Amino acid sequence: MSENETVREETAADAPEVAEHDRMTALEFELAEARQAVLYAQAETQNVRRRLEKDAQDARAYAATSFARDMLSVSDNLERALQAIPADLREDDRFRNLVVGLEATGRELASVFERHGIVRISALGEKLDPNRHQAMVELPTGDAEPGTIVQEMQAGFMIKDRLLRPALVAVARAAEEVQA
Known part of the structure; x- marks a missing residue:
């Protein structure tokens, strides 16, 4: 082989x-x-x-976000109603119980909001944060640093860590910008 x-x-x-x-x-x-x-x-x-x-x-x-937004208008109206009551009527015996009842309702509503993680956004005196505040107007002032919130027109709220409604605010502007 x-x-x-x-x-x-x-x-x-x-x-x-x-x-x-x-x-x-x-x-x-x-x-x-x-x-x-x-x-x-x-x-x-x-x-x-x-x-x-x-x-x-x-x-x-x-889950309660939509309901909470609707309840904010109720809270706003209650707060406006309380602010509209003149001081002399607050002292009048005929209206005192009504005022006390409205104030108690406002405190209870705030307590319910807090229990459900709905908190008011601080605004006055803070720097404008576009994630929490909505600037509606600039006001000339020498008292505050430009960009600082000097007036709150409507309270803003958070639900847990999310924005429920931005605060509507007025922001300081340097006084010399007005004269230019």
Whole structure:
């Protein structure tokens, strides 16, 4: 037998082992791909679960947002009504109980707001924050630094960490800008 024939016999004999090895390599590759796909699917499932939990938590926390906005107008009207009562009527015995009742209603409404995470935004004397305040007018003044809130026209409110309604404010402007 020649040397070439010996090589052919060995190669032919090894062929099933090579084919088996290639098949095993392909199966191992497919298994690795399947494992990776399972890991990605598990990660995606976990992300979806977290997102749904956060959405549900936000829905619970902010479910009353629309109702709270509507109640702010009630609070504003009650506050305006109390401010409109002249001092002499506040002292009149006939109106004293009415005034006391309105003030108690205002305190109870504020307490309910607080229990539900609705808080008034501080504005007067603060620097204008466009995320919490809405500047309606600039007033010339030498008493306050430009950009400082000098008047609150309507109170602003937050619900938890979100803006419910911006405070409507007047902002200080340097006095010399008026004369120019």
